[in-house]
Amino acid sequence: MASIKDFFAWCKRHIVLVTIICVVLMTVFGFVNVQILHMTSEPEFCHMCHPAKGFGPLAEVDSWEHSAHGDAGVSCLDCHGRPGVVGYMKAKLGGLKDTYMQLTISKEEKLEILANPDSEHLVPDQHCLFCHSDEGNQEYRKKVKLMKIVKMRMLDDVKNPEFREHKGLPDIMADTYVGGTQFDHAMHIENFEFKCGDCHFGLVHQPGTKTDRMNKCVTCHQENEGSSAPQMADCQGCHEAQYDMNRGVGAKGVEGEEGLMWGAGIGCQECHTAVDQGLYRPSKESCTDCHEAEYVEIFDDWSSSTAKEIAGLREMRVEVEEALRGADARKRDTKGAWERYQKALFNLKLVRNDGTSGVHNREYASTILDSVRADFKKILSDLESSW
Ligand code: HEC
Ligand code: HEC
Ligand code: HEC
Ligand code: HEC
Ligand code: HEC
Ligand code: HEC
Ligand code: HEC
Ligand code: HEC
Incomplete structure (x- = not known):
């Protein structure tokens, strides 16, 4: 004592x-x-208990790695934890529960839980809107206390419209031109009480094809003649990016000409011949409907070279965004540079969202991508010279 x-x-x-x-x-x-x-927030940690390859239950880390969100650095707890300090801590407690369950339940029980996720509870739509709309973000930010001292994840720094604009994303509740498509989220969600998962079922962990997605629209847009909704045959009523590419318009500050086929009077359904059987995407063999067999090689050449250019520019985009943020952090005047960046990003997205890697209009795609590259280079060199 x-x-x-x-x-x-x-x-x-x-x-x-x-x-x-x-x-x-x-x-x-x-x-x-x-x-x-x-x-314990890193995907490598989650991988210990969610280790499978491909899609579906147990493969959550691998599927994430191959998703657009994974590419963009949106990590597990950016979606699976709510914004703010409390949200983060709750997510960590959930992790403790996971660990406890791992030790106490059988393999079969775990699979059962993972195969029947309660989507609305896991990631509520409100949470998606925190990143994907301005109003949803601003309302939430008023309510919760965000983490300022320690930087734990991307989510707590998300402030719209800046975040969206830096990533080239639309405000989905205000814009009706989204992902290359004419689609009014607010109207469809309000009138039909859709959840994000009803259409974005291919998001992150599940395989989802574009055909599945289009079939979702077709349920209402097939025979709905009384309304002002675009009908099935009116491809360009929804597919704006593809319509623009065929016509050689739509990119900001880049002149173009009609695609070779569109210019010769070939319409959408003369290439997309099997739409009424639900086969929307023509194969490369479809070129031989009108041309010799060798034209398949032209298809390959167009699409592989354009895809390579797009991939290179997507990497460059990350570099440019980082350089711009760095300059902002040093309190430099970057207003003009951000505007140029946003224009370039819009143009890059137009080619990407067309989804054909130049097949609809190889010349125009190529001209646009050249201009994007020139814009990115100009931003980098301007930042360097004023440093
Ligand atoms: C020690 C093993 C273990 C680790 C590590 C682990 N989990 Fe889990 N996880 C489980 C088990 C077991 C379940 C199923 C039982 C349950 O719901 O807790 C599960 C379920 C889940 C669920 C679904 C919960 C539900 O209610 O349907 C999510 C989401 C999840 N984990 C995310 C994560 C994330 C994100 C990480 C990394 C930060 C992670 N897990 C790390 C074992 C683990
Ligand atoms: C963009 C948001 C987003 C990101 C990022 C994300 N998830 Fe998910 N996750 C979801 C949604 C939405 C669900 C609901 C069910 C579904 O759609 O698969 C889900 C479901 C799950 C489930 C339940 C079982 C299942 O397969 O559906 C687990 C486990 C899980 N996620 C783990 C992870 C892990 C681990 C990571 C990081 C490697 C991660 N998630 C990243 C959105 C996300
Ligand atoms: C932390 C912010 C954040 C959250 C939360 C988030 N996203 Fe995203 N989302 C992004 C970013 C960044 C991209 C851009 C990826 C790229 O560069 O193409 C993206 C891309 C997308 C895309 C287009 C790419 C694709 O995979 O088809 C869709 C659709 C989407 N998000 C829907 C959702 C939904 C639905 C949820 C909720 C389950 C969600 N997001 C949650 C940041 C977020
Ligand atoms: C009725 C179907 C439907 C519903 C419900 C829906 N979306 Fe979409 N969404 C689409 C379509 C169609 C597109 C444009 C084509 C594409 O990118 O797949 C799109 C595009 C997007 C994009 C833009 C992707 C890009 O590349 O720019 C984001 C982000 C997105 N949706 C998020 C959401 C969120 C968050 C919700 C829930 C609040 C939601 N969506 C609900 C059909 C839907
Ligand atoms: C539940 C039925 C339903 C589904 C599913 C549906 N829509 Fe609609 N959509 C409608 C109706 C009804 C209208 C017409 C509203 C009006 O009269 O202005 C409409 C209008 C539209 C318009 C025209 C909007 C305008 O401002 O005039 C577009 C474009 C559109 N939808 C695209 C889509 C896409 C893309 C999908 C699939 C992702 C889809 N819709 C799924 C019912 C639906
Ligand atoms: C009501 C709106 C709407 C109309 C009209 C429409 N589509 Fe679509 N289509 C969509 C949506 C939404 C998707 C999914 C896009 C995505 O996920 O990026 C899609 C996907 C596609 C795909 C990709 C399929 C795949 O699996 O790769 C093709 C090809 C396509 N549409 C061709 C057409 C053609 C040709 C027409 C005219 C005959 C047409 N679409 C009319 C909304 C529509
Ligand atoms: C010269 C023939 C041709 C014409 C004309 C044409 N397409 Fe296509 N389209 C194709 C081929 C081939 C593909 C598949 C490309 C691939 O798989 O890489 C495709 C792919 C698509 C896709 C899928 C893109 C994606 O995101 O995966 C859509 C949507 C589409 N076309 C819409 C249209 C619309 C709308 C028009 C008219 C404005 C049109 N197409 C005119 C040949 C054509
Ligand atoms: C529906 C018929 C049709 C389809 C399908 C079609 N084309 Fe064409 N194509 C034409 C016509 C008509 C012209 C313009 C007249 C001409 O110069 O031969 C043309 C012109 C061209 C030209 C420039 C002139 C030439 O003959 O070299 C190329 C290259 C070309 N097409 C490649 C393709 C490729 C690649 C595909 C598959 C994605 C394709 N076409 C699909 C009808 C078609």
Whole structure:
């Protein structure tokens, strides 16, 4: 007993030293904690218990790695944890529950849970709208306390419209030209009470084909002649990016000419010949409906070279965005540069969203991509020279 008393007495006498030691210990402990929080939020950690390849239950990490969100650095807890400190902590507690369950339930029970996810609970639509609309973001930001001190994930930095604009994303509740398609989210969601997952079922963990998605529209747009809704045969009523590419218009600040076939009077359904059987996408062999067999090689040549260019520019885009953010952090005037970036991104997305890698209009696709490259280079060199 005496020894504890002595210890306190000693502490009292050396109060400054003791305080310093305490602060150091707390800092170290806090740091280790933050490191643990970081580590246990990484997809590599989730992979330990969600290890399968492909799609579906247990393959959540692998499917994420091959998704657009994975590419864009949107990580597990950006979707599976709500914004804010409390949201983050709740997600971490969920992780503890996962670990407990891992140890206590059978393999079959785990599969059963993973194969029947409660989507609305896992990632509510409100949460998607935090990143994908301005109003949803601003309302939420008013309500919750976001993390400012430690940077844990992308989500807490998401502030719209800036975030969207930097990524070249539309405000889905305000814009009706989205992902290359004419589609009014707000109207369809309000009138028909759709959930995001009703149409975006291919998102992240599940395989989803574009044909499935189009079939979703067809249920209403097939025979709906009384309404102003575009009918099935009116391809361009929905497919704006493809319509623009065929006509050689639509890119900002880039002149173009009609595609070879469109210019010769060939319409959508003269190439897309099997639409009424639900086969929307023509194969490369379809070129031989009108041309010699060798034209298949022209298709391959167009599409592989354009796809390569697009991939290169997507990497360059990341570099340009980082350079611009870096310049912002140093409080430089980047207004003009961001505007150029947004124009280039819009143009790049037009070619990407057309989805044919130049098959609809090889010349125009190529001209647009050249202009995107020139814009990106100009931004980088301007930033460098004013540094
Ligand atoms: C120690 C093993 C383990 C680790 C590590 C782990 N999980 Fe899980 N996870 C499980 C088990 C077991 C289940 C099924 C039981 C349950 O719902 O907790 C599960 C279920 C889930 C579910 C579905 C929950 C539901 O209610 O349907 C999500 C989402 C999830 N995990 C995400 C993650 C994320 C994100 C990470 C990484 C940050 C992660 N898990 C790391 C074992 C783990
Ligand atoms: C863009 C948002 C998003 C990201 C990022 C994301 N998920 Fe999911 N996740 C979902 C949605 C939505 C569901 C609901 C069911 C579905 O659509 O598959 C889900 C479901 C799940 C489930 C339940 C079982 C299943 O297969 O449906 C698990 C486990 C899971 N996610 C783990 C992860 C892990 C691990 C990561 C990171 C490697 C991750 N998720 C990244 C949106 C996301
Ligand atoms: C942390 C912010 C964030 C959250 C949360 C988020 N997204 Fe995204 N989403 C992005 C970014 C960034 C991209 C851009 C990817 C790219 O560069 O093409 C994207 C792309 C998309 C795309 C187009 C690419 C694709 O995979 O088809 C869709 C659709 C989409 N998101 C829907 C959703 C839905 C539905 C949810 C909710 C389950 C959601 N997002 C949650 C940031 C987010
Ligand atoms: C009735 C179907 C439907 C519903 C419901 C729906 N979407 Fe979409 N969404 C589409 C279509 C069609 C597109 C354009 C084509 C594409 O990119 O797949 C699109 C495009 C998007 C894009 C733009 C992708 C890009 O590349 O720019 C985002 C982001 C998105 N949706 C998010 C959401 C979110 C979040 C919800 C829920 C609030 C939602 N969507 C509900 C059909 C739907
Ligand atoms: C539940 C039925 C339903 C589904 C499913 C549906 N739509 Fe519609 N859509 C309608 C109706 C009804 C209208 C007409 C509204 C009006 O009269 O203005 C409409 C209108 C439109 C319009 C014209 C909008 C305008 O401003 O005039 C477009 C474009 C459109 N839909 C695209 C799509 C796409 C793309 C999909 C699939 C992702 C889809 N719709 C799925 C019922 C549906
Ligand atoms: C009511 C709106 C609407 C109309 C009208 C429409 N589509 Fe679509 N179509 C869609 C949507 C939405 C998708 C999915 C796009 C995505 O996910 O990026 C799609 C997908 C496609 C695909 C890709 C299929 C795949 O699996 O790769 C092709 C090809 C296509 N449409 C051709 C056509 C043609 C040709 C016409 C005219 C005969 C037409 N569409 C009319 C909405 C429509
Ligand atoms: C010269 C023939 C030809 C004409 C004309 C044509 N297409 Fe296509 N289209 C194709 C081929 C071939 C593909 C498949 C390309 C591929 O698989 O890479 C395709 C693919 C598509 C896709 C799928 C894109 C994706 O995202 O995967 C859509 C949508 C589409 N076309 C719509 C249209 C529309 C709308 C028109 C008219 C404005 C049109 N097409 C005119 C040949 C044509
Ligand atoms: C419905 C008939 C039709 C289809 C299908 C079609 N074309 Fe054409 N194509 C034409 C016509 C008509 C012209 C213009 C007249 C001409 O110069 O031969 C043309 C011109 C061309 C030209 C420039 C002139 C030439 O003959 O070299 C090329 C290259 C070409 N097409 C490639 C393709 C490729 C690749 C495909 C498949 C994606 C394709 N076409 C599909 C009808 C078609």
